[in-house]
Amino acid sequence: MSTKQILKLDNVVKKFPVGDGRYFTALKGINLEIDKGEFAGLVGPSGSGKTTLLNIIGSLDSPTEGKAIVMGQNISELTHKESAKLRNIHIGFIFQVYNLLPVYTVFENVEFALILQNVSASERKKRVMEALEWVGLQDLADKKPDKISGGEGQRVAIARAIVKKPDIMLADEPTANLDAKNAHQIMRIMKKLNEELDTTFLFSTHDEKVMKYLERIITLKDGSIAEDKQVTPQKTLK
Numbered sequence: 245m246s247t248k249q250i251l252k253l254d255n256v257v258k259k260f261p262v263g264d265g266r267y268f269t270a271l272k273g274i275n276l277e278i279d280k281g282e283f284a285g286l287v288g289p290s291g292s293g294k295t296t297l298l299n300i301i302g303s304l305d306s307p308t309e310g311k312a313i314v315m316g317q318n319i320s321e322l323t324h325k326e327s328a329k330l331r332n333i334h335i336g337f338i339f340q341v342y343n344l345l346p347v348y349t350v351f352e353n354v355e356f357a358l359i360l361q362n363v364s365a366s367e368r369k370k371r372v373m374e375a376l377e378w379v380g381l382q383d384l385a386d387k388k389p390d391k392i393s394g395g396e397g398q399r400v401a402i403a404r405a406i407v408k409k410p411d412i413m414l415a416d417e418p419t420a421n422l423d424a425k426n427a428h429q430i431m432r433i434m435k436k437l438n439e440e441l442d443t444t445f446l447f448s449t450h451d452e453k454v455m456k457y458l459e460r461i462i463t464l465k466d467g468s469i470a471e472d473k474q475v476t477p478q479k480t481l482k
């Protein structure tokens with residue numbers, strides 16, 4: 245593993261207002277470093293702070309206290325435009341609900357991020373087809389999302405995230421709506437991207453199937469890191 249640092253959280257606290265001037269503290273001083281090429285997961289009971297933490301790392305939200313440095317940038321100091329740029333260039337998101345735009349084809353759904361980056365049409369075509377090949381969906385490029393299955397939809401969402409060649413992919417419960425066969429297929433695709441492109445992955449998950457592939461498990465409990473350990477994956481590409 246290379247030592248290039250992707251992110252560093254320094255005593256990150258997140259408080260949400262809950263009315264009457266009171267706050268709920270969802271994250272209670274998180275210290276975490278993730279290096280390039282890691283395949284790591286946040287696990288822990290519902291409400292332990294996994295999504296809140298992923299949102300901060302993805303610069304969709306900012307800490308109330310402490311520092312979150314993502315790709316060398318302190319996300320609390322970014323303007324709206326700068327954080328949009330950080331997300332667009334460096335971060336790929338995969339969610340439980342993959343939100344493909346229904347009126348666009350599979351190809352166009354994947355192409356969208358590259359239009360935002362002002363990539364030329366010929367380069368876009370090449371990169372979108374390459375991303376669809378990664379997830380084995382090159383033959384479905386012209387289909388609309390309502391003509392493909394749930395597992396295929398999640399694979400399009402991976403292609404949409406990976407087409408930007410992001411440094412880090414954040415995956416919040418990516419297998420939650422999939423059956424076992426599709427869940428394993430998705431995990432194998434992500435592991436292959438991790439191994440071949442050295443893309444860093446950070447999952448949030450309850451799913452044992454996801455956990456079997458992880459190389460590092462960070463356990464959250466009540467907004468704190470209860471355990472952070474390197475593990476030998478039970479499932480690999482071999």
Ligand SMILES: Nc1ncnc2c1ncn2[C@@H]1O[C@H](COP(=O)(O)OP(=O)(O)OP(=O)(O)O)[C@@H](O)[C@H]1O
Binds near residue numbers: 262292294296
């Ligand atoms: N906007 C908000 N306002 C108030 N409380 C919030 C807000 N967002 C999250 N919380 C609270 O913060 C805590 C952590 O939520 P979070 O969604 O990060 O947990 P999680 O570990 O991702 O849970 P799950 O596994 O169910 O998705 C929860 O108690 C939640 O109710």
